[in-house]
Amino acid sequence: MDALQGIMTGIQVALSVEGILFVLMGVFVGTFIGMLPGLGPISAIAIMIPITYGMAPTIALVMMAGVYYGAVFGGSTSSILLNAPGISGTVASSFDGYPMAQQGKAGKALAVAAISSFAGGTVSVVLLMLFAPVLASVAVSFGPPAYFALMLMGLTLISSLSECSTIKALISATIGFMVATIGLDGQTGTQRFTFGNPNLFEGIDFLVIALGLFALTEVCTLILNRKDQSLSQNKSIGSLKLSKSDVKEMSGPMSRHSFLGFILGILPGAGATIASFISYVTEKRISKKSHQFGKGSIKGLAAPEASNNAATSGAFVPLLSLGIPGSGTTAVMLGAFMVLGVQPGPLLMSDQPEIFWGIIASMYIGNIFLLIINLPLIPYIARILRIPRPLLISLVIMFSLIGVYSISFNPFDLYLLLICGVLGFVMRLFSFPAPPLILAFILGGMMEQSFRQSLTISNGNLMIFIENPISLALLIVALLSFLVPIIKYFISRKSEDSNETTSL
């Protein structure tokens, strides 16, 4: 009964004139900043904090939340159009979104992204409303062994990211692991591969690698193929309209990954980036048309887009109900709460229901606004592709540099970006796929740390991974996901062999 009353006050807050106005403002600013390559929710929230001084906390937080999920919503635009991810959560969206744009289906790609984001956002808000109090216990159920098993499961899916050669995908992944070890080791504080350079102590930022490997590599390729007229002729944006079969194609992944993304978002530390990657690879694994992935598959775009937006709302569970920031962005959000004198935690829901439920209810309205803002803008935004190519290339380079600089304000990261660009280009020349590197980088670091945390706790006893039911279940899934394709392969070869023998 209390919860129902809380929800009602929340809806009241969200539907007040002020509430609607500031949600609108929040999502507008968020989606706009998110669209810019390299600038993501962290910068968007940091910019907005000073604006909230002196505002009523509920309204201010409703707006800040809008900035956050708005940025994730808008982040897909630059991934799709320019292959330059706006935020780390939308890196996976470029795998299929960018090929679609190149095939002259930019309008459709943006529409798919917008609708999937909306679905992910909406489904997760409904889940948040229904289960928020219960979900807090889900968020705390994962200990180090379970995190290790989760990351391991994600890694078994790497092989499905290889386009032609599995060996090349594994080499890429190995490079990703190696890069993940750079910096101060979390468990001992020892320097690893830093060469004594303090700029490397905190490791390499994910966005530096993503922008280098995707945006700069793409720019290099475009410059190299500048005389190739076939590409530059293809400037059509295509129709926005989704055919019935398109809708049918995206509805499956959209609904699946709204749930998966939400659950992964709840786990502190996992967040939108890991959720979008895991969604992408699982969708590819279960899809019957997995060969289309990476070449402009609607499913391959809908899955990470639904997932990253759902994960964004999911991240509010540990933030609001436990006061635990699960990611860099939610840590800044927590800072925004503190500035306004609101302390999120287990008591927020009963002490200040109007804040707790107001934010959640406003997210529903915010998502509708985002769809309304984004859909009509698509034809205009997609025109970016009509900008003459030399100008577009320089703009992508400029935005990538600005984006990276705005994370750290450190020129050293700009050199790192260039190195990653060169690495990405060389990898592309020799057709090594970049996605496994990225996936190994984001999962590898956390996997190593949680593995060693577990072993410290258990005094070196490996049984800890099996004794914990969650980690046991995840390990079994990981084992299956590793073995099933191999078994399938042998079965199909056997039947081929038997076919051959019978035909002889």
Added chain:
Amino acid sequence: MKKVFTFFAFMLLMFFVVACSGDSSENPDTSETTDSDSTEDSGSEISDSWQPEQTIEFVAPAGAGGGWDTTARMAAQVFNETGIIEQDIGVENQPGGGGAVAWADIHKQDGSPYNLFVSSPPLLLVPLNGQSEFGHEDFTPLSNIIADYGAFAVRADAPWDDLNDLFEDMKEDPSSISVVGASSPGSMDHIQFVKIAKAAGVDPTKIKYVSDQDGGALTSLLNGSVDVYSTGVAETVEQVKAGEIKVLGITAEERLEGEVLSTFPTAIEQGIDETFVNWRGFFGPPNMDPEAVNYYEQKFKELSDSEEFAEIRANYGWDEQYMNSEEYKKFLDEEKESIASLLEELGLSE
């Protein structure tokens, strides 16, 4: 027509980027600071000594949102809003190397009275761990303004009711109890626990410390993966109120003020004669003009005494602890010595 639209759309985009990157690195309040209503007399008091003649820069040697960043921004805001310092103050984030990147940079500004930075125990710990060339001796301590303390929490249903219970069990079987913190070994969460435990007679080299830097430390405590959570006092309040965890001890000299905070027992009152202060204050580049040091000392004192800053302290759960330049330097020298011997014992020093 279409071309014109696209052009404008892009101009708008570019304008936004420039505006954004500018905003996030500078103090947003600098534009509203020229109101000249107050503090004319406080200016004339020290009119013959040093006065700032250009924008002052506060560097937070970390990203947005952390303790250093908040302290720098709040101090700059109060300085300018109250007119204690009328000269514009800009706040700049310079993350990297746990502070080492910014320190190396500021060290180059030899003698400049305009490049201040905020710091806390990592300024002692990071160089001791061999991760920075520069430590507090290489800068000019100006003033300490606030203090924060560590808290050791366990689950509400844990078998220990005070620190002595816990430490007795740790002495008996150190491998059965694990301690989690959000920073790496040899840094704050670890050292504050080791310092107190050692004073209670626990062998510091046997303490099992797990570092969780992805935000999972509290989660690990709540789900039973680890036994003890070493963290800041403020981080525990909400969970204690909700009855999820209990705080066995804090590292402050005396009990703190506040509805929940005052219920936390200190280590000292449990017979363990040791403290750990998470101090936070401001420093300048090396060889700063003594007149300028004087000026800032006075200004930080005014800041610390102001009602506006008291409100901010209350908001963030910070304790007041002002030290002038000389006291601060002496305090830091002593702190460093005690931490250095602790790290040596742990085998963590370089």
